[in-house]
Amino acid sequence: MPLFKIINITPTTQILIWKVTESFDELVEKVVLKEKTQLRLNGMKSEMHQRAFLSVRMLIQEIGINDFDLHYDEFGKPYLNDHQHISITHSHNFAAIIVSEETVGIDMEMQREKIIRIADKFVNEKELKRLQSFDSLDYIKKLTVKWGAKEAIFKIRNEKGISFKDHIQVKPFEIGEKETTAILEFENLKQPFTIFFEEIENFTLVYAFEK
Ligand SMILES: CC(C)(COP(=O)(O)OP(=O)(O)OC[C@H]1O[C@@H](n2cnc3c(N)ncnc32)[C@H](O)[C@@H]1OP(=O)(O)O)[C@@H](O)C(=O)NCCC(=O)NCCS
CATH class of the missing domain: 3.90.470.20 (4'-phosphopantetheinyl transferase domain)
Known part of the structure; x- marks a missing residue:
């Protein structure tokens, strides 16, 4: 195609x-x-x-x-x-x-169950608590958005030492909203980003802009 x-x-x-x-x-x-x-x-x-x-x-x-x-x-x-x-x-x-x-960053990830097993590597406890869901598909989709948002922000900043878990927090969102915000707190910087996301087949497309 x-x-x-x-x-x-x-x-x-x-x-x-x-x-x-x-x-x-x-x-x-x-x-x-x-x-x-x-x-x-x-x-x-x-x-x-x-x-x-x-x-x-x-x-x-x-x-x-x-x-x-x-x-x-x-x-x-x-x-x-x-x-x-x-x-x-x-x-x-x-x-x-x-x-x-x-300045923009983009990421596309396949929605996979495996992301549940590695969630604690890239989302902090506060984020994880708010994400808990009885609907496992929704949980996978939300984790994939979080992962993609952090990758997209990393691609904008392109700095060594940024930890997805410790330095980037994505605000709570619903999958249908297609938009959220995230904050990067790294060294002396506190920077907000606007995050957009959408599903494409069984993939999640995420892109980020500096706010
Ligand atoms: C470099 C990185 C951002 C690539 O992301 P990815 O999801 O593995 O792969 P993607 O296909 O989405 O992106 C790859 C593209 O990102 C771009 N890229 C690579 N390094 C980059 C950087 N430092 N800054 C911005 N963009 C970068 C390139 O264009 C690359 O594709 P190309 O070389 O074929 O042109 C990622 O591997 C990375 O290093 N992330 C940060 C490290 C980290 O904290 N990881 C996980 C912690 S739990």
Whole structure:
């Protein structure tokens, strides 16, 4: 499938999602890659990862740029040649980018029961208490939003030492609300973020903006 969905958030912020159904050969034929990217691609062990990585290049081509315009800082955070911000995510057969004039972070995660077992690694006790639910599907979905929100905030801040559990708190929300806020408290900083989320098949897409 080519482009799966475009979400126009504001006139200057856009999300593009790719559902990866093409083979590696089909994708590689359609993208231009600089040498550095080709070397990264060659080094990837999983073909699914390679196909998702190539799909990100398909997505940036959709917005009229290509791999030569996409760069990474020393921590792996992507940036563009122009003044626009970009954040990237890929999970199994989905890849997504958010491009904006604002600083933004995006994350897409598959909703999986396994997240219950690792919840105490990324949510603090206060958050966990408020999340307790008799509906286990709702619980999985909420945990996935929390995880995605923290990943998206981490992608904005891109700082060593940020602990999902100790430094980022996501305010209580209901799945139907599709929006919440989160606070990053790290070193001397206390920064609020607006979080948006939505379900795409059995995945959760989360994106964050600085408030
Ligand atoms: C780097 C990290 C944010 C990637 O997130 P992920 O959910 O594993 O993977 P995603 O597919 O959503 O995102 C990967 C993309 O994030 C981007 N990325 C990588 N490092 C980044 C950074 N430091 N800052 C911003 N974006 C980054 C890249 O674009 C990457 O894709 P690409 O290299 O193919 O272009 C994540 O692995 C990480 O290090 N998180 C923080 C550490 C942590 O606290 N983890 C869990 C604690 S319980």
